[in-house]
Amino acid sequence: MSFDVAAVRRQFPILSEIIDGRPVHYLDNGASAQAPLAVLDAVRTYETTSRANVLRGVHRLAERATEAYENARIEVARFLGVQPLEIVFTGGCTAAINLVAYSYGQLLQRGDRILLSELEHHSNIVPWQLLRQRSGIELDMLPVTIDGRIDLEALPRMLSDQTRLVSLAHVSNVTGALVDVRAVVEAAKTVGARVMLDGAQRAPHGPLDLPALGVDFYAFAGHKAYGPNGVGVLWARPEVLEAMPPFHGGGSMIDRVTLAETTWAPPPRRFEAGTPPIGPAIGLGAACKWMAALDWSAAHEHEMALVQRLMDGLQGIDGTRILGPGSLQNRYPVVSFMLDGVHPHDVAQTVDAFGVAVRAGHHCAQPLMDRFDLDGTTRASMAPYNDNDDIDALLAGVKHAAKTLR
Amino acid sequence: MNDRLYQERIVALAKAKKGAGRLASPTRSARRDNPLCGDRVTIDIALDGHGKIAEIAHQVRGCLLCQASASALASVAVGRDAAGIADLRHDAERAIGREAGEAREPFSAFAPVREHKSRQECVLLPFEALEDALS
Numbered sequence: 001m002s003f004d005v006a007a008v009r010r011q012f013p014i015l016s017e018i019i020d021g022r023p024v025h026y027l028d029n030g031a032s033a034q035a036p037l038a039v040l041d042a043v044r045t046y047e048t049t050s051r052a053n054v055l056r057g058v059h060r061l062a063e064r065a066t067e068a069y070e071n072a073r074i075e076v077a078r079f080l081g082v083q084p085l086e087i088v089f090t091g092g093c094t095a096a097i098n099l100v101a102y103s104y105g106q107l108l109q110r111g112d113r114i115l116l117s118e119l120e121h122h123s124n125i126v127p128w129q130l131l132r133q134r135s136g137i138e139l140d141m142l143p144v145t146i147d148g149r150i151d152l153e154a155l156p157r158m159l160s161d162q163t164r165l166v167s168l169a170h171v172s173n174v175t176g177a178l179v180d181v182r183a184v185v186e187a188a189k190t191v192g193a194r195v196m197l198d199g200a201q202r203a204p205h206g207p208l209d210l211p212a213l214g215v216d217f218y219a220f221a222g223h224k225a226y227g228p229n230g231v232g233v234l235w236a237r238p239e240v241l242e243a244m245p246p247f248h249g250g251g252s253m254i255d256r257v258t259l260a261e262t263t264w265a266p267p268p269r270r271f272e273a274g275t276p277p278i279g280p281a282i283g284l285g286a287a288c289k290w291m292a293a294l295d296w297s298a299a300h301e302h303e304m305a306l307v308q309r310l311m312d313g314l315q316g317i318d319g320t321r322i323l324g325p326g327s328l329q330n331r332y333p334v335v336s337f338m339l340d341g342v343h344p345h346d347v348a349q350t351v352d353a354f355g356v357a358v359r360a361g362h363h364c365a366q367p368l369m370d371r372f373d374l375d376g377t378t379r380a381s382m383a384p385y386n387d388n389d390d391i392d393a394l395l396a397g398v399k400h401a402a403k404t405l406r
Numbered sequence: 407m408n409d410r411l412y413q414e415r416i417v418a419l420a421k422a423k424k425g426a427g428r429l430a431s432p433t434r435s436a437r438r439d440n441p442l443c444g445d446r447v448t449i450d451i452a453l454d455g456h457g458k459i460a461e462i463a464h465q466v467r468g469c470l471l472c473q474a475s476a477s478a479l480a481s482v483a484v485g486r487d488a489a490g491i492a493d494l495r496h497d498a499e500r501a502i503g504r505e506a507g508e509a510r511e512p513f514s515a516f517a518p519v520r521e522h523k524s525r526q527e528c529v530l531l532p533f534e535a536l537e538d539a540l541s
Contacts, residue, residue, distance in 0.1 A: 405412060
């Protein structure tokens with residue numbers, strides 16, 4: 001069955017935008033994806049018919065807001081194949097990982113080890129470095145193969161009886177490589193370590209079955225998954241959430257407060273101190289519902305055809321190199337490349353004049369750049385609404401940069 | 407729009423690579439990174455007995471604007487002390503629209519960067535590295 005990209009595009013008003021006489025070719029989805037009408041409408045409906053604080057209000061607007069907020073939790077849970085009360089709304093994916101590093105981190109002791117990889121986003125490195133400073137845990141780093149995958153052959157020697165957690169990108173935000181979760185979980189279990197996935201780049205490409213994956217924590221960002229800014233999700237196994245102390249203190253996360261001491265609410269409220277991002281969470285619920293309704297088998301095939309078109313086109317431009325897997329197997333639609341003699345920022349600036357939005361630089365993955373001795377890459381990241389015109393405009397821009405800037 | 411940014415003069419300054427490389431025996435060196443984009447500039451200088459730059463070299467791992475700025479700076483830095491370099495920086499700031507007034511050569515070439523706020527730090531990074539080396 002062919003994928004009707006035009007029908008998908010019609011749901012995204014911003015794709016009709018014209019800037020300096022050119023249509024928008026938005027290939028920066030890995031940074032922030034665009035929002036469909038379903039999401040924009042859900043947020044607008046909340047803001048115009050139900051805007052109020054959640055949980056404690058007895059008036060009807062508060063009841064509407066609370067119902068919409070909790071329905072969003074149900075939609076997110078359905079998208080991940082888990083139970084609603086296992087879903088914690090956070091400020092973003094970074095906030096979710098920091099929550100785990102702080103809160104789960106309090107259950108760790110000096111000498112415990114956490115295993116990461118060289119290709120992690122800074123948000124899956126720095127929170128653990130901060131934990132190391134606070135509590136004396138140790139960090140280990142899985143190496144990366146020449147084609148930009150986490151080298152899982154190193155897993156047995158990198159795991160030890162002290163390893164408590166393995167935290168990896170489900171999909172690399174630079175190379176697009178999908179990690180073999182089954183292999184990671186299997187190996188981690190042999191030493192009793194838990195597994196966390198940074199799903200920021202995977203969640204925007206279709207529903208998940210977290211129980212089947214066998215992981216213990218999963219985090220993703222709303223704005224990369226067609227939802228609003230300012231909201232993210234942490235999922236963790238219920239017994240893990242139950243064991244974790246709070247991260248932030250404040251309203252909503254308590255059971256009982258006296259001047260002498262406070263007891264905590266059960267999860268997920270224990271981890272949602274203060275007024276949560278209500279509108280953004282409702283928008284994210286709508287985004288998960290929108291994603292769940294898409295035919296992802298066809299959408300993924302469409303996205304990977306765009307990857308192939310881009311890789312073929314880049315190969316036709318003298319001096320381009322791709323950082324990442326050369327094949328379409330076990331990868332998602334993120335393509336990083338270098339153009340010899342032209343800095344990635346100059347490539348990105350040049351293609352912008354062709355109406356193309358891409359990302360350039362280190363992509364918050366400086367250790368990966370160090371691994372390959374790169375200043376940075378130019379990165380195109382696709383979504384189901386991208387089409388061949390987007391790829392062709394990017395290729396025309398890269399050709400122009402090759403011709404004029406070196 | 408983009409071709410207006412990458413005007414011939416900026417591209418020519420970058421390609422000239424004036425002062426590109428390292429000094430064998432620098433009096434002082436400094437490195438500056440732009441944490442937002444990852445650009446990195448390393449500056450070596452040799453000073454005469456009066457605190458003036460006798461030799462300068464730079465290594466840029468950065469974009470064309472950063473390379474062009476380092477090249478322009480190296481072309482006019484010799485014979486200047488810290489105050490003289492601060493004077494040049496005013497020229498660069500004027501060129502990119504952060505200060506009022508006309509920019510002199512060679513920094514007037516950077517006038518197209520006025521319209522691209524996200525790229526202005528690229529032009530200033532070599533100055534910051536040189537100021538560190540002189541401080």
